[in-house]
Amino acid sequence: MSDRLPGFSTLAVHAGAQPDPTTGARATPIYQTTSFVFNDADHAASLFGLQAFGNIYTRIGNPTNAVLEERVAALEGGTAALAVASGHAAQVVVLQQLLQPGDEFIAARKLYGGSINQFTHAFKSFGWNVVWADPDDIASFERAVTPRTKAIFIESIANPAGSITDIEAISTVARKAGVPLIVDNTLASPYLIRPIDHGADIVVHSLTKFLGGHGNSLGGIIVDSGTFDWSIGGKYPMLSEPRPEYHGIRLQETFGNFAFAIACRVLGLRDLGPALSPFNAFMILTGIETxxxxxxxxxxxxxxxxxxxxxxxxxxxxxxxxxxxxxxxxxxxxxxxxxxxxxxxxxxxxxxxxxxxxxxxxxxxxxxxxxxxxxxxxxxxxxxxxxxxxxxxxxxxxxxxxxxxxxxxxxxxxxxxxxxxxxxxx
Structure with a gap:
């Protein structure tokens, strides 16, 4: 198996998971804890300074959630992922890394009604402005681009009508504009469509839906493709400029092709706080197996x-x-x-x-x-x-x-x- 890339069904069962090293438990345990003990003061300092990977506090990361993140990243063909409390939370965390007050993002008109409401009304309080485009008219995305445009947002299969979006065509518009393409892949799941294969830079899901699949657990996830250059024209200072809360490190320089996932964790989830509970992560992991x-x-x-x-x-x-x-x-x-x-x-x-x-x-x-x-x-x-x-x-x-x-x-x-x-x- 060392030279063979596992198939989709194998990844759905095994990606990210290993038997528990302490107990030998085969199923991923629910690490139902708020916080984690440090080895010593230096270990604690290195974790807080992003000089080492590890667990600090479940709001920022948890071992159960980490298995879920690795599994969905593998299924989507991304470099890293971040699990959050809901699909709506995923959208907030993603756009917080990309937009400053007064910035714009383009969104397809055919979206889940809750997303339309969130984009139109809730995001106004952040100073983020949505510009609508018609997914049946690719040129409408080109016409919507302005110097303030920082992202394009679409659904792979649109809710509620089930219409299919031409991801590659809109990706071409995003590349020309120098902005990332964000694809909500909730209705398709990676089993039907992998948007990264068609030019998406960021994928989001409501884990509540097909990935969890049983109507019993809320969750959301962000998948980083690792392909976007966040240093373009200084458009994305959250990733390209020194971060004062982390001793001046530049996230893109330090973390390379998974910098966006790190930014969402240490600048978004840490401060906004929409953490996914380990129990829900466990339930969703179980759902993904089938x-x-x-x-x-x-x-x-x-x-x-x-x-x-x-x-x-x-x-x-x-x-x-x-x-x-x-x-x-x-x-x-x-x-x-x-x-x-x-x-x-x-x-x-x-x-x-x-x-x-x-x-x-x-x-x-x-x-x-x-x-x-x-x-x-x-x-x-x-x-x-x-x-x-x-x-x-x-x-x-x-x-x-x-x-x-x-x-x-x-x-x-x-x-x-x-x-x-x-x-x-x-």
């Missing part, structure tokens, strides 16, 4: 359900990139040949009222605000996750009034179709 099996079942079921809905008389349209007739099918074949994901939307001929009514009539599908669970889930975005948007913005984000979002689980597809059939018939 990621390849679950994701393939999710995708196979989703395609079958989408095909059923596409032929139902009460359905106006289905937005699922796995259907040959879908406008994103060619991008799905390019970026996600194993399957187009498990989250998609469909529109009902009865409009808003029909969407609200349908979710109340489903019995096997759970009506809740989440995706990526083993269980199949349903929601009406216009009245819930995207309700803060005006009608025009809802339509642009793929969450119009007649739209229902499904997250297809790993149940028997026949049972899922039967439940939808009875609800649509009612």
């Amino acid at each position: 990621l390849p099996l679950r994701m393939q079942k999710h995708c196979d079921n989703a395609k079958a359900v989408a095909e059923f809905l596409a032929g139902h008389p009460a359905v106006a349209s289905v937005s699922y990139a796995g259907l040959p007739s879908d406008k994103y099918n060619q991008l799905a074949r390019k970026y996600a040949p194993r399957g187009a994901g498990a989250v998609f939307t469909f529109s009902l001929k009865g409009g808003y009222d029909a969407g609200v009514s349908l979710v109340s009539k489903l019995q096997l599908f759970s009506h809740l605000a989440n995706v990526g669970d083993t269980r199949s889930l349903v929601i009406h975005p216009a009245s819930t996750t995207h309700s803060q948007l005006d009608d025009a913005a809802k339509v642009k984000s793929g969450a119009g009034p007649d739209v229902v979002r499904l997250s297809i689980g790993i149940e028997d597809k026949e049972d899922l179709i039967a439940d939808l059939e009875q609800a649509l018939g009612a």
Whole structure:
């Protein structure tokens, strides 16, 4: 095995993990502690001064979390990763390293509603300004670039519609602008798409979704590709300039191709504090072990359900990139040949009222605000996750009034179709 690169399923089970050296425990232990004993005063000083790696305090790092970080970095093809409390926390920590007050970042319009809200409203208090672009019009990203632009943010598979984003094309825009491309890979997971292979510089996830996979633990993660030059034009002083809190070291010079992950840990997580609990890290690690099996079942079921809905008389349209007739099918074949994901939307001929009514009539599908669970889930975005948007913005984000979002689980597809059939018939 020494000369062989392990396959994806092997990495999902083993990456980052070793038997516990003290007890021999095979499963990664939950290191449920706030802090760690130093060997001596010099050891403590070297840890606090970033001259040695090790554990100080669980807000900054923990051995259970470290296994999770190494595993996701391996699955994504990155150099290092940092686990945090949620996907939203990951976005805050990433952008804190890149943006100063008054700076801008470009974001695709087709995003999770919570991200749209966070970018539009919450980030204003930091002086960070979002400029929106259309992922179906790559030139709109080019037109949005200004001297204040510091990053571009997209989703690989967009929530809620399940549309596929042309990562390589937008990466070309980011390279030309000299800014990093950040890709939220939550809906795809690295099993379907590895954005770094297509030009992404930073990958983020809500671990709560497909990576954890069981709807029982919140978490987020940041993956550093190690490919971006943070010294470009002095744009990123958090990484390229001397850090006064660490005796003047320059993070890029000191840590090279994993400097961004280090910055997120020692400048972001340390001071903002959105730490992931070791227990949640353990739960998510357990989920990742079955990621390849679950994701393939999710995708196979989703395609079958989408095909059923596409032929139902009460359905106006289905937005699922796995259907040959879908406008994103060619991008799905390019970026996600194993399957187009498990989250998609469909529109009902009865409009808003029909969407609200349908979710109340489903019995096997759970009506809740989440995706990526083993269980199949349903929601009406216009009245819930995207309700803060005006009608025009809802339509642009793929969450119009007649739209229902499904997250297809790993149940028997026949049972899922039967439940939808009875609800649509009612």
